[in-house]
Amino acid sequence: MSKPFxxxxxxxxxxxxALSFALPAQARxxxxxxxxxxxxxxxxxxTQGTLEKTLAQNNIDVTWxxxxxxxxxxxxxxxxxxxxxxxxxxxxPIFAQAAQAKLTYFAEEAPSPSAxxxxxxxxxxxxxxxxxxxxxxxxxxxxxxxxxxxxALNKAGLKFSDIEPAYLSPADGRAAFENNKVxxxxxxxxxxxxxxxxxxxxxxxxxxxxxxxxRYYLTSNAYAKEHxxxxxxxxxxxxxxxxxxxxxxxxxxxxxxxxxxxxxxxxVEAANAHRSYQVQAVKADQLGxxxxxxxxxxxxxxxxxxxxxxxxxxWKP
Numbered sequence: 396m397s398k399p400f401x402x403x404x405x406x407x408x409x410x411x412x413a414l415s416f417a418l419p420a421q422a423r424x425x426x427x428x429x430x431x432x433x434x435x436x437x438x439x440x441x442t443q444g445t446l447e448k449t450l451a452q453n454n455i456d457v458t459w460x461x462x463x464x465x466x467x468x469x470x471x472x473x474x475x476x477x478x479x480x481x482x483x484x485x486x487x488p489i490f491a492q493a494a495q496a497k498l499t500y501f502a503e504e505a506p507s508p509s510a511x512x513x514x515x516x517x518x519x520x521x522x523x524x525x526x527x528x529x530x531x532x533x534x535x536x537x538x539x540x541x542x543x544x545x546x547a548l549n550k551a552g553l554k555f556s557d558i559e560p561a562y563l564s565p566a567d568g569r570a571a572f573e574n575n576k577v578x579x580x581x582x583x584x585x586x587x588x589x590x591x592x593x594x595x596x597x598x599x600x601x602x603x604x605x606x607x608x609x610r611y612y613l614t615s616n617a618y619a620k621e622h623x624x625x626x627x628x629x630x631x632x633x634x635x636x637x638x639x640x641x642x643x644x645x646x647x648x649x650x651x652x653x654x655x656x657x658x659x660x661x662x663v664e665a666a667n668a669h670r671s672y673q674v675q676a677v678k679a680d681q682l683g684x685x686x687x688x689x690x691x692x693x694x695x696x697x698x699x700x701x702x703x704x705x706x707x708x709x710w711k712p
Contacts, residue, residue, distance in 0.1 A: 425456040425673035434481035436636040484539035484611035499619040502612040505673035508602035511583035517595035518605035530578035533568035540581040546605040555695040585666035636645040637672035
């Protein structure tokens, strides 16, 4: 080895060694994602490992945190126990706003009005919405179905105080409905298709013309400002997952069925046909129905204060 070449090699080694001390490895960060069993797209990404793989390539790890319903999930988001919330029904952010939560919308799914409905047993004497007066109705508090019930009663000239609400989880609502403990049940997919396929029922009304039923993805104001690059990656993967579900309905049903209490493929596929799964950006001028929801809940005394639905932060992809 010639002396000039040897010197060049030694110089290169010294420079490389110096750079290794001067430029420490990029620190990894972790995003904590909160979700529910009904969080279809996030559940798919979690099960298939797609999101974790994409984030790992950007030095980001993921931890998953399951919640029983949307309100506890947004409470955890607001106090900093999770960073990103999977989809929640359009009503849930309204309750969070009333509790002065500092939350940012970062994505939404296009409307799916037929993905929720008011059902009665096939032999029920109830034939129209006006017949709900004085009846006991199972509904999940703060869920999209809660607003559907208010809107349906309003259409029939009734107030929420004209019925007896039974605030129950979907599982408990199904049990009460099956055992004739309630006169009607307001629920959403896949619980809706499940009961329609397994029991003789009739639909008094779905959300068409009453409640659009959007689902929103949220984060905290602070996280949106500090980690826009993470939200961008999550948004892109959600959009791809939504497209995949619509173009591969049977494959999606086969993945989701076991995760949804071992529902059969046909039920899951039929339920998913009622959901848009079209992930898109949130726009302030399209929050009109959010305001209707807020006004309806406040008018019925279900919110402690009036809410301005546009008084929120919106992240733009």
